[in-house]
Amino acid sequence: MKKSIALLAFLTATVAVKAQTKSAADSLMATMSAGDKPVPVAIFKSTRLVLGKTTEMIKKNELNFQIIHRFGDIAGTNGGGSTAFGIDRVNDVFFGFEYGLSDRVNVNLGRSTVGQLVQLELKWAAIQQTSDDASPLAVTLVGGAGAKPYQTATFPTFSSRLSYIAQALIARKFSQSLSIQIAPTYVRNNTPFPLFVGNEQAFFALQASARIKVSKRAGIILDYAHPFSNFRTTANGFEDPIGIGYEIETGGHVFTVNVTNTNAISEMNMLSNNQYRFSKGQYRLGFTISRMFDFNHKTKKTKE
Template identity: 45%
Template structure:
């Protein structure tokens, strides 16, 4: 039986139309697939494992060693500063020399020795840092999470004459101090990164009426000024027990302030150099978070520096973008 001419023409038109729509749909699909973002990991949220006082989310690459020296001078102004002390350069409140090594790209360990900025001195620190989560370029994972923990042991001679002092140690356990942090960081663009870090500090032994355990929250950021230079800042808010704080202020004549640091970061190939200003006299978290007694408003801030040099033991060199 012959197909009527009209029906035949309609069939041909339908086939042509369907073919055209299919070709257009396939072309659109290919374009959309080409435009879809890939889920790459965001790298170099910060250029160093530390901002000024606090840690960043960064870890050391596998089989790489990071050598870091930190230094804090004396007060620039105030009663202990000025031209007589050459604006703090005649004094040194704290010095730290440390090493960090990458066991993997996400896990690093560290060892350090600090002078210490309080009566608790001769500090030996062991630390561990693990990238729990990494930010993705398509924002499916909008931020990075890093865990940090440290154990610091003081080797200073015990004070046997004053049982209320911070160094009246009776056994080895009294010399132990712990810090744990959850570092939440986000790289908003190539020029700006920000972090928030809930922190817990525990000291097995403290001076009379000082807190053994303390929570704090840190915030910090990095704003890129040029290809090799950036402005960095961090701030810590400790949550101190009011009764103990009032006692130490009234009886012990000790007033506490929140640590604030501002600095300039310079990257020169394998080196990262920080020139910074902060009211914190100490470098390690177990000291500057609970025991910063210097005020910016009184001129009791100091300049310091940190320099980091990284060595690679990998056969293939890793480069951060």
Template identity: 35%
Template sequence: MNKFGLLPVAILLMAGAAHAQNTDSLLKTLNPTDKKETVATTFKSTHVVLSHSSETEKKHDLDLRIRHHFGDIGGKFGSAHTLYGLDVASDLFIGLDYGVSDRFTVGVGRSKQDEMYNFSGKYKLLQQNVNETMPINLTLFAQMGWIAREPFSNSEFSKYTNRFSWFFQSIISRKISSRFSLQVMPGLTVRKNVSDTRDPETLVSVGFAGRMKLSKRFSFVADYTLVNGLSRPTDLSQAYYNPLGVGLEIETGGHVFSLNFMNSEYILENNFITNTKKSWTKGGVRFGFTISRNFTLFKSKNKDPEKRSDIY
């Protein structure tokens, strides 16, 4: 756990050392009027497949996001009897993300699973620039989840605080080329609602994600989150799997439309990191899609075209 907790700190120290090598470059990087130095659109959207990307909304931009996960394609609960999962809605999500500033985004939403409401904040601390004085993006993400459903047993939510969970993540990304981007995501999930006493309430995770631009409108995206074997034992009574998602991202003007395949039934990090019980190798993969529509609010205060969203 300490190794992953120190990863963002180590990267910040390395970035600071690079800054110290060239004072003029540092001043130029910190100058907010020098917009051409910033590398734009490391990822096209604020999300990859399951995970968040390092992108934030631009100031006064509002993102309406609808996500849908269907049922198992194969295995015991899939096949032709459920039209390969299309008869089943394993999770649905609708949410709003708003850009308070170009670097700070707040979000709220609700998912079907556990009737969970989420409240999140996302801050871009570091931005990659063209002259390599800052070689990475570093975005900090925090999310609170609140379970609103009725308890399955009298003892499930013996304390009201057991309905809450918290997720914290450092998202470190780099645009390698005009077509290829990568990111790593060390994270920490804290929850009280656990069914196995051997399953820790605090889980360490490390995620990986990438985007490959295939054409002007199409991109391949993927993300994977390592959970088992870090702070979670691999021999619990319930089998858990590491979440893996792949998708095709389609850009259509103000919309970003994604067609995805993943093994997690859940959509929110507070759930899919802790509760993925399906396996790609056992028919547990499912189809899903995401529709994202971006709106620019308060246009009279945002006339500069450079201030409009670059991620749509």
């Protein structure tokens, strides 16, 4: 109940912020000349925040290479000075590739340490927020499948190792300083994960994210996720994933350093099984590095 109330409060605050920032957004759009054509608004700096994806897309024939790392517990029984506050331990590492089939369709491939999960996703920008506010929201749809190909002892058949995810990423840039996103999410594991009695194969979740600009190239990002599951409750030892990070853009790189109470990076793993609590010191340092490569053939101009 407390989690639901907190989530409701977040969404209520979102509506309030929209009302307060509308004038700022209108002022931003008004600076454009009347002859300019509406263009899609860049709501976030990167395709990923702390816990999940954003509505941002990779342009056609461009490749985004991501390295995401989660260390061990900073405090608690498994943290402290003996592990350099978690630096000596690795909880999860994710290598990912995002490629632009077009400006509005991306294909993503990634691999996580947790569960040795390999995942393939398709991402489509169905609606884009425009500079004239004719389209006030961005809506991006994501569908993906993941497999744990080497977990043969736990999952006897290939089908039993499969997981699926479907998301609708809904975002708006309210002003130059504030962007907010919510993401209704559906997760299905052919074999309930974790393998506890009473666990469901499928469940819904809701993610809420925000980016607050602090300088031209930097911002603070906030992430929260809540699985709507009768099994994933505090009484059963589960906790809602929470993350906070600092994001900075440096040329072709976007670098994010963050702290979160979840060890898993893939949303299939993170939403299915998070049993780490801030109150027990089970929060960890992490980082994300994104590097863009452009494979568009550019012709050189010849002198006449």
